[in-house]
Amino acid sequence: xxxxxxxxRMAEVQESSEWRAFKRTLSHEDRCAFxxxxxTARLYTSASSLAIRPSRFExxxxxxxxxxxTMLARAVGTVSGLSRGTPE
Amino acid sequence: xxVWLKDESxxxxxxVDRWTPSIFIATDNLEDMAIPLQAMRQEFAWxxxxxxxxxxxxxxxxxxxxxxxxxxxxxxxxGLRMERMGPFGAFRLYNVDVPPNQSYLYEHDIFPLARCxxxxxxxxxxxxxxxxxxxxxxxxxxxxxxxxxxVLTSKQGKIARVTDSIKEIRVDKDGEKxxxxxxxxxxxxxxxxxxxxxADPDFVITDDGDTFLLPYLVKRAESNGxxxxxxxxxxxxPMKTPAKxxxxxxxxxxxYYKPSAMKLLGRVHVDTSTSFAFREAGFEGLFELSxxxxxxxxxxxRASIGKALSSLxxxxxxxxxxxxxxxxxxxxxxxxxxELMIADRGGFIFEPRIGVHERVAELDFSALYPNIMLxxxxxxxxxxxxxxPDSKNRVPELGWNVCERTKGIVPKAIEIIxxxxxxxxxxxxxxxxxxxxxxxxxxxxxxxWLGVTTFGYLGFNNAKFGRIDAHIAVCAWDRKILLxxxxxxxxxxxxxxxxxxxxxxxxxxxxxxxxxxxxxxEIERETGxxxxxxxxxxxxxxxxxxVNPSAPSVNRYFGVFSDGVLKxxxxxxxxxxxxxxxxxCQMDVLQILAGADSISAAKDKVPQCLETFLDRxxxxxxxxxxxxxxxxxxxxxxxxxxxxxxxxxxxAVRRLVEEGATLHAGEGIRxxxxxxxxxxxxxxxxxxxVEGEVDYDSDRYIALLxxxxxSVLEPFDQACTAAGILRTFDKxxxxxxT
Numbered sequence: 001x002x003x004x005x006x007x008x009r010m011a012e013v014q015e016s017s018e019w020r021a022f023k024r025t026l027s028h029e030d031r032c033a034f035x036x037x038x039x040t041a042r043l044y045t046s047a048s049s050l051a052i053r054p055s056r057f058e059x060x061x062x063x064x065x066x067x068x069x070t071m072l073a074r075a076v077g078t079v080s081g082l083s084r085g086t087p088e
Numbered sequence: 089x090x091v092w093l094k095d096e097s098x099x100x101x102x103x104v105d106r107w108t109p110s111i112f113i114a115t116d117n118l119e120d121m122a123i124p125l126q127a128m129r130q131e132f133a134w135x136x137x138x139x140x141x142x143x144x145x146x147x148x149x150x151x152x153x154x155x156x157x158x159x160x161x162x163x164x165x166x167g168l169r170m171e172r173m174g175p176f177g178a179f180r181l182y183n184v185d186v187p188p189n190q191s192y193l194y195e196h197d198i199f200p201l202a203r204c205x206x207x208x209x210x211x212x213x214x215x216x217x218x219x220x221x222x223x224x225x226x227x228x229x230x231x232x233x234x235x236x237x238x239v240l241t242s243k244q245g246k247i248a249r250v251t252d253s254i255k256e257i258r259v260d261k262d263g264e265k266x267x268x269x270x271x272x273x274x275x276x277x278x279x280x281x282x283x284x285x286x287a288d289p290d291f292v293i294t295d296d297g298d299t300f301l302l303p304y305l306v307k308r309a310e311s312n313g314x315x316x317x318x319x320x321x322x323x324x325x326p327m328k329t330p331a332k333x334x335x336x337x338x339x340x341x342x343x344y345y346k347p348s349a350m351k352l353l354g355r356v357h358v359d360t361s362t363s364f365a366f367r368e369a370g371f372e373g374l375f376e377l378s379x380x381x382x383x384x385x386x387x388x389x390r391a392s393i394g395k396a397l398s399s400l401x402x403x404x405x406x407x408x409x410x411x412x413x414x415x416x417x418x419x420x421x422x423x424x425x426x427e428l429m430i431a432d433r434g435g436f437i438f439e440p441r442i443g444v445h446e447r448v449a450e451l452d453f454s455a456l457y458p459n460i461m462l463x464x465x466x467x468x469x470x471x472x473x474x475x476x477p478d479s480k481n482r483v484p485e486l487g488w489n490v491c492e493r494t495k496g497i498v499p500k501a502i503e504i505i506x507x508x509x510x511x512x513x514x515x516x517x518x519x520x521x522x523x524x525x526x527x528x529x530x531x532x533x534x535x536x537w538l539g540v541t542t543f544g545y546l547g548f549n550n551a552k553f554g555r556i557d558a559h560i561a562v563c564a565w566d567r568k569i570l571l572x573x574x575x576x577x578x579x580x581x582x583x584x585x586x587x588x589x590x591x592x593x594x595x596x597x598x599x600x601x602x603x604x605x606x607x608x609x610e611i612e613r614e615t616g617x618x619x620x621x622x623x624x625x626x627x628x629x630x631x632x633x634x635v636n637p638s639a640p641s642v643n644r645y646f647g648v649f650s651d652g653v654l655k656x657x658x659x660x661x662x663x664x665x666x667x668x669x670x671x672x673c674q675m676d677v678l679q680i681l682a683g684a685d686s687i688s689a690a691k692d693k694v695p696q697c698l699e700t701f702l703d704r705x706x707x708x709x710x711x712x713x714x715x716x717x718x719x720x721x722x723x724x725x726x727x728x729x730x731x732x733x734x735x736x737x738x739x740a741v742r743r744l745v746e747e748g749a750t751l752h753a754g755e756g757i758r759x760x761x762x763x764x765x766x767x768x769x770x771x772x773x774x775x776x777x778v779e780g781e782v783d784y785d786s787d788r789y790i791a792l793l794x795x796x797x798x799s800v801l802e803p804f805d806q807a808c809t810a811a812g813i814l815r816t817f818d819k820x821x822x823x824x825x826t
Contacts, residue, residue: 039638042640045437050567
């Protein structure tokens with residue numbers, strides 16, 4: 001039986017393809033960065049699916065923000081560690 | 089109804105029961121039945137009113153008309169005529185498309201291979217006394233004689249056609265091999281008839297017997313004017329090709345082709361190419377399926393697992409006085425947008441952490457979906473039932489009530505599957521002989537598929553007792569159970585590396601088997617569902633998506649347990665379309681890696697793996713690999729004329745059609761690549777057209793071999809991409825030239 005609501009995995013693919021025009025205007029380098037960003041959202045597909053939001057973009061945006069936050073926290077931690085270890 | 093029996097001395101007995109099936113007709117006003125019943129009186133032996141449950145959701149029986157047919161084969165024709173005798177929906181028809189031979193088994197409460205006593209009265213009616221139980225684990229199976237038949241044709245073209253004459257008929261009668269190759273074609277046909285008649289086998293086994301072998305023999309008999317003497321059954325009926333052609337159908341995103349059955353009256357014809365049960369579990373699987381699902385072996389040997397499951401449900405419906413709707417009208421409960429978004433989701437998946445992991449343990453819930461249906465009473469009629477609005481049994485996240493008063497038809501049907509499979513699994517790993525263990529394992533294997541299908545049928549729109557709400561409820565329970573299990577594990581300091589539907593991959597520094605077993609017990613206690621501990625991996629690799637390498641793929645992984653056993657899922661070696669030579673090479677590489685008990689030890693084995701690749705690539709370059717090992721297998725996703733781009737699949741299809749083959753969507757084809765960079769249909773050669781060895785495109789196969797090896801080596805050595813591996817071969821080739 002076909003599904004009424006696509007799975008979040010399928011919805012993410014649909015959402016990404018709808019941003020094709022945006023991607024087309026980017027430079028080659030930026031297009032790679034764009035694909036990488038979309039790929040990052042897929043790391044949290046199950047969490048986005050469980051969140052049940054009417055807009056699929058919300059789930060993806062939250063996944064990206066969360067990923068950036070964790071990366072940022074990690075980067076800050078690393079930098080702090082480095083600066084503590086650096087002699088004044 | 090003709091019934092074939094084996095008596096206690098092993099003699100085959102044919103009995104005829106003066107029995108025909110009934111159909112049932114319901115109307116809002118019983119008086120409306122008078123005119124149609126009068127108009128169709130020639131079709132019925134008798135009619136009467138009776139009390140039955142019309143719908144699976146009904147709490148009380150209704151008065152319906154039972155019409156006993158004069159001709160067992162007329163049910164659908166009569167049903168159609170009856171339906172047209174009033175406005176739409178005026179006559180609701182039941183049990184119209186239940187096969188008569190299955191109805192006979194349900195009505196008499198017997199099943200194939202059952203041990204029973206039968207008596208016949210003066211009027212020709214049989215009375216059955218059952219001395220067996222479909223739920224038995226160790227049941228008696230009569231000694232059957234089996235015969236395998238194969239035919240070689242004198243091919244005029246590249247592929248066999250019905251116009252080709254018979255070259256040789258090969259018969260294998262319980263190990264005794266007979267070759268029929270002398271005399272004229274008529275002599276060969278009649279010799280086969282004579283051999284079959286004198287050996288009198290219970291089972292006739294063929295490869296492709298429904299699609300080609302038996303229709304071909306019928307055509308050859310017709311061409312030679314001996315069609316009336318060509319009979320392979322026990323009744324001496326001349327064999328004919330079925331009037332109805334095969335059908336293509338769609339299931340789980342794939343097209344399948346089902347040819348018409350070539351049945352032999354009094355014997356069971358098993359076509360190994362169309363028999364799911366036989367292919368999965370041999371005769372033991374076929375016997376178990378026929379007994380549990382109460383389907384004649386001719387039917388069960390060809391039936392999809394879904395059809396077998398339907399039969400089991402029809403039996404339980406028959407026992408509960410519930411009618412089987414001809415055209416099911418059980419609709420989905422209304423949901424608003426928010427509820428639909430919560431409901432319409434599958435089981436839960438924790439995205440795997442891409443890469444290689446050490447000392448990860450695998451635990452999974454045993455037969456989780458069947459157990460959810462059984463324990464939570466999930467069935468079309470029990471979800472949001474009218475009788476238990478305050479039920480304590482509620483669907484997670486959605487809060488829907490589930491019936492507490494009546495056991496649903498799905499749990500009733502699945503009980504025997506869950507119970508027997510569990511016991512067979514115990515027996516298969518118990519102290520019995522190797523033969524016993526193999527028998528129990530085959531039986532549990534076929535029951536496993538029945539359990540899987542039960543879940544799918546809850547949401548299948550053509551299922552007689554399905555309703556999407558029940559399907560949704562099972563998924564909701566799955567999400568809750570898996571998430572609860574993961575929470576328990578995390579609270580105990582375990583890390584969830586991956587989780588999918590009913591399995592969890594967990595890791596904790598320094599943890600041993602005992603720690604995982606304690607965790608398993610706690611999860612079982614908290615969730616109420618039984619888990620299995622499958623072992624601890626020395627190392628396991630979760631692969632990225634092929635399309636998006638930064639995203640994980642949920643079902644492509646491989647690893648080696650601490651006892652050295654490999655577990656491989658979703659990669660080339662497991663795919664049925666991968667050429668054997670490529671799959672073998674990948675498995676050989678994995679076997680080398682399996683000798684490593686840590687990631688660093690596996691990394692050390694990469695050079696040895698590359699040697700294996702170089703060895704096979706060199707053999708490919710020298711054309712030393714047999715062509716048969718290089719065949720790709722694919723099922724046609726559409727009809728031959730619907731292909732547009734000249735892909736290798738289309739090239740193979742075109743060549744087969746040019747040679748006169750008739751292909752349908754869903755049929756399998758096999759081909760070898762001969763010129764991948766070419767443009768026309770000569771890019772490939774179908775396996776049917778191969779004579780001797782083929783001049784295959786070795787460059788293409790070496791490139792594919794490199795890609796196959798890269799799938800399993802790149803996680804251990806980033807230089808081992810497909811291109812990187814291919815460069816090692818190019819270098820070696822240059823060195824051998826210089």
